[in-house]
Amino acid sequence: MIKGHGDDGFAYGGTIIHDFSSNVIAAMQPEGLLEHLQKSIALVGHYPQPAAEQLAAELAQRKSILDDEVLPTNGATEAIYLVAAAYGGTTSAIVEPTFSEYADACRICGHSLQRIRSLTDAGNDADMVWLCNPNNPTGRLIDKERLLDHAYTHKNKLLVIDQSYEHSTKGYCISAAEAVEAGNIILIHSMTKRFAIPGLRLGFVTAAEHIVRHLQKWKQPWSVNALAVEAGVWLCRNALPTDITPFIEECRWLQDRINDIEGIEALPSDTTFFLARLDNPCSTLMKERLAGEGILVRNACNFHFLDEHYLRIATQEHRSNEQLLKAIKKCILQ
Amino acid sequence: MIKGHGDDGFAYGGTIIHDFSSNVIAAMQPEGLLEHLQKSIALVGHYPQPAAEQLAAELAQRKSILDDEVLPTNGATEAIYLVAAAYGGTTSAIVEPTFSEYADACRICGHSLQRIRSLTDAGNDADMVWLCNPNNPTGRLIDKERLLDHAYTHKNKLLVIDQSYEHSTKGYCISAAEAVEAGNIILIHSMTKRFAIPGLRLGFVTAAEHIVRHLQKWKQPWSVNALAVEAGVWLCRNALPTDITPFIEECRWLQDRINDIEGIEALPSDTTFFLARLDNPCSTLMKERLAGEGILVRNACNFHFLDEHYLRIATQEHRSNEQLLKAIKKCILQ
Numbered sequence: 001m002i003k004g005h006g007d008d009g010f011a012y013g014g015t016i017i018h019d020f021s022s023n024v025i026a027a028m029q030p031e032g033l034l035e036h037l038q039k040s041i042a043l044v045g046h047y048p049q050p051a052a053e054q055l056a057a058e059l060a061q062r063k064s065i066l067d068d069e070v071l072p073t074n075g076a077t078e079a080i081y082l083v084a085a086a087y088g089g090t091t092s093a094i095v096e097p098t099f100s101e102y103a104d105a106c107r108i109c110g111h112s113l114q115r116i117r118s119l120t121d122a123g124n125d126a127d128m129v130w131l132c133n134p135n136n137p138t139g140r141l142i143d144k145e146r147l148l149d150h151a152y153t154h155k156n157k158l159l160v161i162d163q164s165y166e167h168s169t170k171g172y173c174i175s176a177a178e179a180v181e182a183g184n185i186i187l188i189h190s191m192t193k194r195f196a197i198p199g200l201r202l203g204f205v206t207a208a209e210h211i212v213r214h215l216q217k218w219k220q221p222w223s224v225n226a227l228a229v230e231a232g233v234w235l236c237r238n239a240l241p242t243d244i245t246p247f248i249e250e251c252r253w254l255q256d257r258i259n260d261i262e263g264i265e266a267l268p269s270d271t272t273f274f275l276a277r278l279d280n281p282c283s284t285l286m287k288e289r290l291a292g293e294g295i296l297v298r299n300a301c302n303f304h305f306l307d308e309h310y311l312r313i314a315t316q317e318h319r320s321n322e323q324l325l326k327a328i329k330k331c332i333l334q
Numbered sequence: 335m336i337k338g339h340g341d342d343g344f345a346y347g348g349t350i351i352h353d354f355s356s357n358v359i360a361a362m363q364p365e366g367l368l369e370h371l372q373k374s375i376a377l378v379g380h381y382p383q384p385a386a387e388q389l390a391a392e393l394a395q396r397k398s399i400l401d402d403e404v405l406p407t408n409g410a411t412e413a414i415y416l417v418a419a420a421y422g423g424t425t426s427a428i429v430e431p432t433f434s435e436y437a438d439a440c441r442i443c444g445h446s447l448q449r450i451r452s453l454t455d456a457g458n459d460a461d462m463v464w465l466c467n468p469n470n471p472t473g474r475l476i477d478k479e480r481l482l483d484h485a486y487t488h489k490n491k492l493l494v495i496d497q498s499y500e501h502s503t504k505g506y507c508i509s510a511a512e513a514v515e516a517g518n519i520i521l522i523h524s525m526t527k528r529f530a531i532p533g534l535r536l537g538f539v540t541a542a543e544h545i546v547r548h549l550q551k552w553k554q555p556w557s558v559n560a561l562a563v564e565a566g567v568w569l570c571r572n573a574l575p576t577d578i579t580p581f582i583e584e585c586r587w588l589q590d591r592i593n594d595i596e597g598i599e600a601l602p603s604d605t606t607f608f609l610a611r612l613d614n615p616c617s618t619l620m621k622e623r624l625a626g627e628g629i630l631v632r633n634a635c636n637f638h639f640l641d642e643h644y645l646r647i648a649t650q651e652h653r654s655n656e657q658l659l660k661a662i663k664k665c666i667l668q
Contacts, residue, residue, distance in 0.1 A: 005555075007381040010388075022381065029379060038372045044533035044565075045363060047341040047356065054344075074408060074557060081554045085419075085442070101555070108419070108552055199378035199560030218442055220415045221339075221435070223408060225559050226533030231378075 006298040006312070007198070017294035018320040020313045022198070023136060023165065023273045025247060027317065029196035030239045033231060043226040050221035052229050058236040059204055063176035068209045070176075071216065072232065074223040076164050076190040076203035077101060083160055083186055083205070084109040086218040093126035095119055097137060097303040099162065102130040115304055119150055128158040133173060134165045137300050137312040139269030141171040148174065151182045158211075164190035164203075168271040170248055176206035183208045195235055202228040247272045251315040257325050258313075263332045266313075273314040275300060281308035282333050289331035295324055340632040340646070341532070351628035352654040354647045356532070357470060357499065357607045359581060361651065363530035364573045367565060377560040384555035386563050392570040393538055397510035402543045404510075405550065406566065408557040410498050410524040410537035411435060417494055417520055417539070418443040420552040427460035429453055431471060431637035433496065436464040449638055453484055462492040467507060468499045471634050471646040473603030475505040482508065485516045492545075498524035498537075502605040504582055510540035517542045529569055536562040581606045585649040591659050592647075597666045600647075607648035609634060615642035616667050623665035629658055 007022035049055075052072035060067045073079040084092075084105035092106045093114040106113055114123055119142065122129045129150075134141040151159045159182075166173040166189070179185040191202040202224065205215060224232075248271070255266035255274060267275045278286060287299040300310035315321060341356035383389075386406035394401045407413040418426075418439035426440045427448040440447055448460055453476065456463045463484075468475040485493045493516075500507040500523070513519040525536040536558065539549060558566075582605070589600035589608060601609045612620060621633040632646035649655060 005381075005384065009380075010383060024379075026379060034375050034378070037378070038375050041368050041372050041375075044368070044371070044531045044561075045358075045360065046343075047339075047532040048535075049344060050339065074559075077554050077556055105554070197378045198381040198556075201382075201556060201559045220411050220439070222411055222532075222535060225408075225535045225562065227378075227561060228559065 006314075009296050012291050012296070015294060016291065016296045018316060018323050019296045020316060020320075020324060021296040021298045023168070023314045024193055024196050024198055025168070025272060025314070026196050027247070028167070028194065028242055030235065032238065033195065033197070033234065036234050037227055037231060040227065040230045043230055046226065048222055048224060048226040048229050051216070051219065052224045052232070055224070055229050055232045056204075058233050062236050063206060065176050065180050065206060066209065069180050069206055069212055071205040071212050071219070072224050072229070073203045073205060074225075074228075075192050075198075075201040076162060076188050078223055079188045079203050079205045080162070081105045081108075082215055082218055083188070084111065086215050087128060087158065090127040091125055092128045092130055093122040095129065095131040095135075097305040098132045099136050100303065102162070103304070106130070117305065119146070126157065128160055130160045130162075132162040132164070134169045134171070134271045136165060137273070137275055137298070137303055137306075137310075138267065139271040139274045141169050141173075141270035144172045144174050148178065148182065151185050155184060158184050158186060160186045160188070162188040164188065164193045165271055167194045167242065168244060168247075168273070170244060171270050179206055180208050186211060191232055191235060195231075195239065197231060200228045200231055201225065202232055244272070247315065250318060250321065254313075254315050254321045254324070258328065261325070261329055261332065264328060273312060276311045276313055278309050278311065278332075280333050283308045283311050285333065286311060286331060290327050293327040293331065295327045340648075343630050346625050346630070349628060350625065350630045352650060352657050353630045354650055354654075354658060355630040355632045357502070357648045358527055358530050358532055359502070359606060359648070360530050361581070362501070362528065362576055364569065366572065367529065367531070367568065370568050371561055371565060374561065374564045377564055380560065382556055382558060382560040382563050385550070385553065386558045386566070389558070389563050389566045390538075392567050396570050397540060399510050399514050399540060400543065403514050403540055403546055405539040405546050405553070406558050406563070407537045407539060408559075408562075409526050409532075409535040410496060410522050412557055413522045413537050413539045414496070415439045415442075416549055416552055417522070418445065420549045421462060421492065424461040425459050426462045426464055427456040429463065429465040429469075431639040432466045433470050434637065436496070437638070440464070451639065453480070460491065462494055464494045464496075466496040466498070468503045468505070468605045470499065471607070471609055471632070471637055471640070471644075472601065473605040473608045475503050475507075475604035478506045478508050482512065482516065485519050489518060492518050492520060494520045494522070496522040498522065498527045499605055501528045501576065502578060502581075502607070504578060505604050513540055514542050520545060525566055525569065529565075529573065531565060534562045534565055535559065536566055578606070581649065584652060584655065588647075588649050588655045588658070592662065595659070595663055595666065598662060607646060610645045610647055611643050612645065612666075614667050617642045617645050619667065620645060620665060624661050627661040627665065629661045
């Protein structure tokens with residue numbers, strides 16, 4: 001299980017004022033959702049449906065696919081572990097640096113692991129390729145045509161794409177219908193991230209029916225809690241699309257200002273979060289120093305292929321971003 | 335995954351008035367809990383702790399064991415699947431009839447299965463024995479001294495005891511401290527059942543530290559949602575013990591009245607739920623007929639070693655129980 005992740009403000013006893021450590025954009029939480037959940041609280045007195053069937057039907061309608069091509073999960077994390085379990089013992093190539101849970105889940109389920117830097121580096125013996133698009137922690141997006149082309153030219157292999165951040169980019173991601181049509185793509189989606197409700201735990205898988213049927217054999221019942229199901233159904237019916245443009249523009253502004261500071265560089269990103277590279281390898285110390293200023297960032301040193309040079313920063317509202325710049329200037333070690 | 339479980343009122347489009355199908359006792363839900371959760375709703379905006387560490391500490395204190403001897407889970411179900419995964423590929427004996435998830439989880443994780451009727455029937459080659467105590471669906475309790483004796487005389491074997499219904503009996507169950515001391519007992523607990531919050535999904539494991547450490551290697555992070563963690567901590571601090579006596583007495587009254595009806599027999603139970611045996615093998619038809627009267631029971635025909643003779647009934651409040659008796663008299667096929 002992951003150690004040293006983001007959103008770890010609890011470790012600082014309430015002294016954190018500005019949180020850049022989690023890729024969740026708080027402003028993405030739809031108005032009215034919390035009130036609806038408060039009104040629905042008595043739902044905790046009954047079991048949810050074992051496989052969240054009603055939510056699956058709502059999601060399928062919204063994604064223009066069939067009910068049997070969707071599987072709701074206890075956050076994207078359950079989806080990752082479920083896919084790893086359902087294809088246990090195969091050989092998996094993971095495009096790194098990325099979210100550590102793909103490797104952890106595969107290891108637990110007896111996969112042979114290849115750590116690769118690019119999709120094209122996957123060995124011929126790899127049965128599955130795992131990647132995150134847009135990628136965490138880099139924020140970079142791989143062109144969807146390149147991914148579809150890979151899937152169509154590797155018909156006997158599986159391509160697992162975690163699209164938890166599909167709503168944090170202006171670029172194009174693979175649609176559920178395209179994944180279903182390809183037949184060998186498993187898409188992992190996160191409502192947790194999209195709607196800023198990570199505490200509720202709500203994700204889902206879309207894929208061809210034969211894949212979903214296979215995953216269901218490994219699925220434990222009632223894993224998605226009743227309030228998460230209720231939130232999911234409500235969001236399918238009520239949530240409006242969010243224009244990500246202002247968040248992306250704010251991110252570019254923040255990156256430009258960071259690049260004005262000596263000793264730190266903001267790396268290119270297609271989303272609202274990005275890696276910052278420190279000239280000196282001191283990310284652990286920098287995280288602690290910034291925390292002393294009430295600022296929380298993600299120490300990215302524990303991502304595969306990264307080290308003590310890297311922090312991950314998720315853009316927040318303008319006033320908070322200004323405070324971050326001030327704190328970096330104060331704390332940076334040159 | 336389970337098909338044909340209890341608490342399936344959703345299948346009858348809102349026509350169910352009295353629900354005897356789930357072993358959860360609605361009256362066990364503590365006053366003030368729902369209000370507290372409503373006030374805490376903003377917690378869904380942040381990730382829960384990856385392993386619900388704060389809740390583990392609260393539970394450990396309440397159970398007089400160490401933090402490292404507790405593992406919170408996404409309902410008892412996650413605990414079952416976690417134990418099966420952590421000891422994948424071994425030989426498991428399951429005392430039947432019982433909750434079907436033990437067998438399902440073991441099968442998924444490559445266990446060899448023995449279906450046995452009593453603890454003493456476990457083969458010498460069985461590495462683990464699984465049982466539920468008090469047992470679902472029978473409601474019968476195995477004496478705790480007998481279980482401890484088995485654990486101490488089979489030091490190289492694991493004994494997995496699902497104690498989800500430990501608060502639904504006046505008999506004695508194994509304490510967390512006793513399981514820790516034995517060193518080869520894994521107890522599965524359900525706060526979901528104890529406090530009538532099955533929609534929230536909250537369970538935990540207690541066992542010796544070396545077992546919990548082993549389970550943690552297979553555990554996915556953030557599986558327990560933020561409101562379930564909050565409820566758990568609140569319950570540890572605020573919930574008072576509930577006297578089960580009046581519920582047990584009401585159950586005995588209901589069983590006696592059922593035994594006055596020709597064609598159906600209530601089997602002995604140590605809890606508030608019990609099996610009813612129909613003279614005619616027609617449990618599927620009886621369930622549907624009773625549903626037509628607004629009464630929901632659990633068709634127990636899909637439990638291993640049971641068949642179309644069996645229904646499971648969970649006692650409810652007196653007025654509902656009277657309605658059940660009336661409906662059974664009307665619907666029974668003789």
